[in-house]
Amino acid sequence: MITLRKATHDDEALLLRWRNHPQIVKACGIQKPVTEVEHSKWIDKVFDHPGTWQIYIAERFLDQSYKLPCKPEPVGMGRLEKQGEVAILSYLVDPDQQTGGYGAQILQELTTKALLL
Numbered sequence: 001m002i003t004l005r006k007a008t009h010d011d012e013a014l015l016l017r018w019r020n021h022p023q024i025v026k027a028c029g030i031q032k033p034v035t036e037v038e039h040s041k042w043i044d045k046v047f048d049h050p051g052t053w054q055i056y057i058a059e060r061f062l063d064q065s066y067k068l069p070c071k072p073e074p075v076g077m078g079r080l081e082k083q084g085e086v087a088i089l090s091y092l093v094d095p096d097q098q099t100g101g102y103g104a105q106i107l108q109e110l111t112t113k114a115l116l117l
Contacts, residue, residue, distance in 0.1 A: 002105045004056035004078060004113070011057055012043050014074060023095045054080040054113070058091075058106045075102045078110040080117065087114035 007015065018024055020033040034042075046053040056079070059072035076093040091106045 002058045002060050002075060002102055002109070003072070004058055004106070004109045007055040007057050007077065009043065009047070011055075011074075012040065014057075015039070015043070015055070015077060018077065018092055018094060021095050024092055027092075052082050056080075056110070056113070058093075058102060058109070060100075060102070075100065076106050078106045080110060080114055082117055087117055089114060 016034070016036065016039045019028070019039065025031055025033055046055055055077060057074050058076040058078060060075050061072050062070050074094065075097040076091060078089065078091040081088040081090075089107065089110045091103065091110060093100075093102045093106065
C-alpha cells in the first residue's frame with residue numbers, strides 16, 4: 001500500500017534521478033536526459049503554479065501493519081496538470097520498484113485527487 005504526499009523542493013534530486021533513469025527517458029515525450037538547470041526551472045514553474053500543477057511522491061511503509069514507526073520509502077511519483085476542466089495524470093515508478101504493483105496504486109490515488117480538483 002502506498003500513500004501520496006505533496007512533493008517539496010527537498011525531493012528535487014530524487015525526481016531528477018528518476019527522470020533521467022534510462023528506462024524513464026525511453027518512456028518520456030522528450031527522450032533525452034534533462035540537466036539540473038532545466039529540471040530546477042521546471043520544478044520552480046510547478047511550485048509557482050499550484051492551481052495548475054501538483055506533484056506527489058508515492059511512498060510505501062516497510063512495516064505494513066503501521067503499528068511500528070518506520071520511515072516511508074519513496075517508490076514513485078505522480079503529477080496532475082489541470083487544463084481547464086481536464087486533469088492530465090502522469091506517473092512513474094522507481095525502476096527498482098517496478099514489480100510491486102505501485103503503478104496501479106499511484107494511478108488510483110491520482111485519479112481520486114484529480115476528481116477533487
